Amino acid sequence: MLDSSQSMERFLASVERRAFRMAQIATNSTDDALDIVQEAMLNLVKRYGAKPEEEWKPLFYRILVNSIRDWYRRTRVRNRWRSWMQTIGKANEVEALDPIESFPDPAAHNPEDQVIIGDSVAALDSALRILPPRQQQAFLLRAWEDLSVRETAVVMRCSAGSVKTHYARAVRTLRKLLEDHRP
């Protein structure tokens, strides 16, 4: 029989890849996603390691979703601060725009183009990133993690009705973005 530390390690190993992908889709950053997953793992072990094993999955995803929400908040504040600093900077010095920097990247693709070139993972990631965060989470938890409506509602701290609405809207948008443009 496995001791609790071995059971926890086995559990974390079983969820870490999907958790990382969820965080990576949400943040569009590998480093931030790794930080979020590590924080979620640490919090689960520290706060709920003594809980029965069957409670770990919803608890872990609840912590993960909270960490992603915190990341959104921090990013929003940082972006506001940055844009405020840029406004101040522009007022103080008139800087000519670099024509190379401002030229659109010809290699960049929108989701539709990515489906056409067959890069399905990148296309799906781009389409998922278009979704509002709550729709993105509801979709990934329901469709990929296979959580029930009630479990998803507990993880997302919202009503079952909200989960259904977020999920239905997410599916409709994703189908529109990905299915209609399938070659």
Add this chain to the structure above:
Amino acid sequence: MTQDNNDHESVFLDRVRRTLDDSADNLDARTLSQLTQARHRALEKAKSKPSLHRRPFWLSLAGLVTAAAVVFLAIFLTRDPSGPQHYSAIEDVEILAASENPEFFADMEFYAWLAEEMEDAG
């Protein structure tokens, strides 16, 4: 929703799941190594976490004094023995006096749901 639309949606969702599974199965070696390190760090830190029993005595005493001050303040502010505020103060005192981690109370809703799920399961 028509049967045809349901079938289309089911096919679409299967395709999305497969794509997501592939992306998780084919993470690069660097990311996998960092995930493994993160997992080990989490387990190591949990082992080195000081338990409540090893907390210095003065820290526990300071906590008790603070909790007592908060309790007295709560009772003082809600002295009216009638009405719902009285019960609210008693609940607060119970929470403050409990040995449970304060985070436990923040997750009460979750545990209520879990208990309900277990009852449903038999």
